[in-house]
Amino acid sequence: MRLLAGSFLPIALLPSLSFGTPTTTSLFTIPLQRQTQPALLYLNFAEDDSPDMSDPHNAAVANQQVQVVTAIETGDGQTFPNMLVDTGSAFLWVDAGQTKYSPGPHSHRTNYTFDVGYGDGSASGDVYVDQVVIGSATVAHQYVGAATNVSTFSSLVNFDGILGLGRNIGNNGSIPGKQVTPTFVDSLRSEGRIQARTIGVYLAAYDGNGTETDAGEITFGGVDRGKFLGDLAWAPQKMDNPHWAIQIDSVSYGTMSLPNSTSEAIVDTGTLPILLPFHAFFGLSQLLNGTINNSGPLAGWLAVPPNITLESLTLSIASANFTIPPEAYLMPESLYAHYNVTGPQRQTWFASGGFGNAALGQKFLELYYSVYDSDNERIGFAPTTEGAGMKVSCGMGMESNVIPSCT
Numbered sequence: 001m002r003l004l005a006g007s008f009l010p011i012a013l014l015p016s017l018s019f020g021t022p023t024t025t026s027l028f029t030i031p032l033q034r035q036t037q038p039a040l041l042y043l044n045f046a047e048d049d050s051p052d053m054s055d056p057h058n059a060a061v062a063n064q065q066v067q068v069v070t071a072i073e074t075g076d077g078q079t080f081p082n083m084l085v086d087t088g089s090a091f092l093w094v095d096a097g098q099t100k101y102s103p104g105p106h107s108h109r110t111n112y113t114f115d116v117g118y119g120d121g122s123a124s125g126d127v128y129v130d131q132v133v134i135g136s137a138t139v140a141h142q143y144v145g146a147a148t149n150v151s152t153f154s155s156l157v158n159f160d161g162i163l164g165l166g167r168n169i170g171n172n173g174s175i176p177g178k179q180v181t182p183t184f185v186d187s188l189r190s191e192g193r194i195q196a197r198t199i200g201v202y203l204a205a206y207d208g209n210g211t212e213t214d215a216g217e218i219t220f221g222g223v224d225r226g227k228f229l230g231d232l233a234w235a236p237q238k239m240d241n242p243h244w245a246i247q248i249d250s251v252s253y254g255t256m257s258l259p260n261s262t263s264e265a266i267v268d269t270g271t272l273p274i275l276l277p278f279h280a281f282f283g284l285s286q287l288l289n290g291t292i293n294n295s296g297p298l299a300g301w302l303a304v305p306p307n308i309t310l311e312s313l314t315l316s317i318a319s320a321n322f323t324i325p326p327e328a329y330l331m332p333e334s335l336y337a338h339y340n341v342t343g344p345q346r347q348t349w350f351a352s353g354g355f356g357n358a359a360l361g362q363k364f365l366e367l368y369y370s371v372y373d374s375d376n377e378r379i380g381f382a383p384t385t386e387g388a389g390m391k392v393s394c395g396m397g398m399e400s401n402v403i404p405s406c407t
């Protein structure tokens with residue numbers, strides 16, 4: 001599920017919100033379900049080609065600054081070049097863009113339909129079982145939704161569909177009449193293409209001018225050690241959350257600890273901003289004399305005055321500190337026109353998801369490599385080689401305990 005602040009924020013409540021006054025009224029809802037051992041019904045087809053066991057497999061991802069996409073091949077040899085890479089949802093569907101799905105030699109039409117809703121839009125249509133190729137990873141029999149009805153996704157541009165890489169339990173009910181169905185990663189495992197249901201995500205970072213510094217990469221079945229520094233800090237999956245989710249233990253700004261910041265947070269490549277824990281967000285806003293936008297695509301986002309010296313924000317997760325320096329949390333001015341931001345306030349990538357909802361979105365994951373480990377129910381983080389080397393430097397007076405180059 002692509003969860004965006006603007007779509008869920010109790011906007012009417014915003015002006016009356018003050019730090020330390022939590023509201024339990026939030027339009028931001030994530031379905032919470034008790035986790036049971038998912039009874040996966042793997043698709044039962046005869047294997048038509050022998051799997052190659054040279055896992056893991058890599059695929060290139062493109063960071064388009066306001067969304068992360070990858071190309072997939074399915075149907076009648078069709079390539080869908082701009083599939084949203086979404087660890088926040090768990091169903092795969094195509095046909096939102098110019099390219100239209102047509103069944104090919106590997107396609108099986110099922111009698112099922114699908115219907116998926118996100119904070120930002122919805123899609124429904126027919127379900128096929130088809131071969132899906134992403135980079136060097138091939139699944140012979142994957143559920144693929146071919147959308148016949150796609151609502152406007154206000155925050156996405158030129159996208160072909162959504163590649164859901166979330167926990168499979170998150171797609172419960174996406175196909176009415178079925179409960180949980182295998183994700184692309186589940187299928188890779190059940191078809192013997194990978195040995196571990198692990199995904200490593202490396203997003204290319206942007207410099208302060210909005211220029212991409214490197215190509216991104218997703219790894220299926222393992223991690224790419226060349227893309228991050230040091231060891232991964234593993235955070236346990238929050239088992240009552242159907243999405244990838246961990247606990248943020250505390251948040252500090254510079255050397256100041258922001259009170260009451262412990263919060264569960266989803267880890268979502270499909271959420272653009274960093275949705276800070278409720279109290280941390282409003283505490284930070286107050287500390288910086290910030291302005292919280294109350295309308296349009298940036299509703300719930302924080303802008304800060306032009307005349308203050310900014311410090312880095314640090315999230316403490318799994319006993320490790322994850323620093324977000326100002327260059328990483330300030331929106332590049334080159335994007336102001338896209339969002340109609342005029343200044344003089346400086347727009348940040350920080351937003352509020354409402355009470356009880358936080359998200360480590362794309363702008364956090366550009367700095368930190370993330371690993372989604374279904375078999376062990378945990379998520380790992382480590383500074384990326386590129387993002388950390390470029391954005392987090394000790395010359396800026398930042399303390400960082402996780403950046404080797406700073407010690």
Ligand SMILES: *[C@@H]1O[C@H](CO)[C@@H](O)[C@H](O)[C@H]1NC(C)=O
Pocket residue numbers: 019020021022259260279
């Ligand atoms: C922390 O949260 C509790 C409960 O929500 C609240 O009573 C308290 O006032 C908060 N403290 C601060 C400093 O905001």
Ligand SMILES: *[C@@H]1O[C@H](CO)[C@@H](O)[C@H](O)[C@H]1NC(C)=O
Pocket residue numbers: 033034035036037038039169172173179180
């Ligand atoms: C799927 O959702 C249904 C209805 O909410 C629920 O009864 C069932 O336990 C869920 N299945 C799993 C595997 O969570």
Ligand SMILES: *[C@@H]1O[C@H](CO)[C@@H](O)[C@H](O)[C@H]1NC(C)=O
Pocket residue numbers: 109110111
């Ligand atoms: C689809 O439904 C029809 C009629 O109920 C049935 O004959 C057919 O076998 C079903 N096809 C599949 C692939 O389940």
Ligand SMILES: *[C@@H]1O[C@H](CO)[C@@H](O)[C@H](O)[C@H]1NC(C)=O
Pocket residue numbers: 122149150151
């Ligand atoms: C398409 O989806 C929209 C939004 O969910 C809905 O209002 C509309 O009725 C749907 N149209 C069709 C043909 O299903």
Ligand SMILES: *[C@@H]1O[C@H](CO)[C@@H](O)[C@H](O)[C@H]1NC(C)=O
Pocket residue numbers: 207208209
């Ligand atoms: C942005 O571009 C200017 C002019 O090309 C350059 O001097 C500056 O170093 C760049 N900033 C970053 C953060 O790369």
Ligand SMILES: *[C@@H]1O[C@H](CO)[C@@H](O)[C@H](O)[C@H]1NC(C)=O
Pocket residue numbers: 287288289305308
């Ligand atoms: C916030 O505003 C107050 C009062 O206008 C001022 O005293 C304080 O210095 C400002 N804080 C920052 C960080 O600019």
Ligand SMILES: *[C@@H]1O[C@H](CO)[C@@H](O)[C@H](O)[C@H]1NC(C)=O
Pocket residue numbers: 305307308
């Ligand atoms: C920044 O400007 C505002 C409004 O002019 C002023 O209230 C505030 O004190 C200034 N802060 C600093 C640190 O100069």
Ligand SMILES: *[C@@H]1O[C@H](CO)[C@@H](O)[C@H](O)[C@H]1NC(C)=O
Pocket residue numbers: 316319320321401402
């Ligand atoms: C994280 O930062 C805090 C506050 O600066 C510090 O006390 C703590 O030792 C750091 N933790 C690690 C693991 O470096």
Ligand SMILES: *[C@@H]1O[C@H](CO)[C@@H](O)[C@H](O)[C@H]1NC(C)=O
Pocket residue numbers: 296297338339340
């Ligand atoms: C920006 O402003 C233009 C003209 O007022 C409007 O058409 C457009 O929708 C706005 N874009 C955003 C992202 O708000």
Ligand SMILES: *[C@@H]1O[C@H](CO)[C@@H](O)[C@H](O)[C@H]1NC(C)=O
Pocket residue numbers: 291292293294295296297298299303339340341342343345
């Ligand atoms: C809020 O966002 C809108 C649309 O993106 C922008 O035009 C406006 O300047 C922002 N308002 C504030 C107070 O930042």
